[in-house]
Amino acid sequence: MNSSVFTIYRRVRCKGSALLKGLCVLCGCGILSTAFWPQPAAAQQDRAELSPRIMLSASAVETGDTLLVQLDWRHMPTSVRDPIVSFGDQLIHMFPHPDETRRVYAGVIGIALSTRPGPAKIRVAWSVGTKQHASSAAFNIRQGTYGVETLRVDPRHVRPNPDDLERIRREQAELKEIYTSGSLARLWQDGFRVPVSGEMNGPFGTRRLFNGELQSQHSGVDFRAQTGDPIHTAGSGVVCLARDLFYSGNAVIIDHGAGVFTSYSHLSRMAVSVGQRVEKGAVIGLAGATGRATGPHLHWGAKVNNVSVNPLTLMRTINLLNVR
Ligand SMILES: [Zn+2]
Structure with a gap:
């Protein structure tokens, strides 16, 4: 992977003028980058193309729980840029996996008590050249029971x-x-x-x-x-x-x-x-x-x-x- 990927601060304004700030997830350097989610049609097309392997620590969690997400980019092109991992409006701080495997990263996600129970997704977006890509991993959120x-x-x-x-x-x-x-x-x-x-x-x-x-x-x-x-x-x-x-x-x-x-x-x-x-x-x-x-x-x-x-x-x- 080109190391210049991690030294670029870039802003991309989406069609709705919303700006999503994110973090370089591939090296954990914390360099700010931004990206926008592709329109649904583009995401549909991307699914047939090469995507990172997304691993979640559980297929179902309760409100108030946490979830570990791990991303394996080893089979991806080295020209991947601006990777963003998010859950809803929560941008996930990814860090190099502690086993020091190159191009495998981990991050922790918090499921707020106020989150609506039901099907949910972790989204991953990245770009190669001028093309935006996106993928996702699904899981389920259950309402916790509280006294x-x-x-x-x-x-x-x-x-x-x-x-x-x-x-x-x-x-x-x-x-x-x-x-x-x-x-x-x-x-x-x-x-x-x-x-x-x-x-x-x-x-x-x-x-x-x-x-x-x-x-x-x-x-x-x-x-x-x-x-x-x-x-x-x-x-x-x-x-x-x-x-x-x-x-x-x-x-x-x-x-x-x-x-x-x-x-x-x-x-x-x-x-x-x-x-x-x-x-x-x-x-x-x-x-x-x-x-x-x-x-x-x-x-x-x-x-x-x-x-x-x-x-x-x-x-x-x-x-x-x-x-x-
Ligand atoms: Zn207390």
Whole structure:
């Protein structure tokens, strides 16, 4: 494959004037490129031509799950350019497969809780010369089943005052910025682990009623912990937030690269600072009950391409790669 493929920043405006930004998926260099999906007729024609081999880790997933996609380009022409992998409007950060097979790449996809169940597709687009090509891999999305939980917390965390609301808006904007501007390269080396030794006592996706009036869906999993218990990072990466947040209390967020983040909330103490590189299992703080919490515990959250996913499922997906 021509190495110049990876050093080009190109913009292609589609007929609808929409612009899709993507990433170079073939080498993981993170060079921005763009492409548009071919019109249906062109895609139909392309199916008869040479396509990359697309492998998905499951044929069916639930909302809130993650999916591993692997792309094998080894049989494709070396003149392939501008490859883009996407699921809906989610652009997938691909990285070289950890077994270091040349021209085989992997990426993680997050299935949002709000995704409509039913047939779905991972789309791959690329170009050779001036011709656009596209292919896809189908899978099925099932609606997850979630329980309902009633919790009593500080009333201020259910009915925030105007100053709190301003703070919440500011923090939400900051979090969005963090979750959409992480490292493009994979930063984890040897898979993921659970962050604390306590048992899980709060599943992902539970519909929650706080003080009988505010309903939300649990965006992570809770682990039983005592104040002061050490909290470990699930995988290696870089600390991208370590401070007090209105709902999360003392929180640490780790950027694992390639669109993957994990968060650790309600800590009594934070033991890392922004920009610090951490290795899998490093102590990043101590368990506590800060923020919107009913008592000491760890809330473990995960995002993939800014989509909240079940961190336990993410851990299993990451570990499918058996990264060393
Ligand atoms: Zn929680």
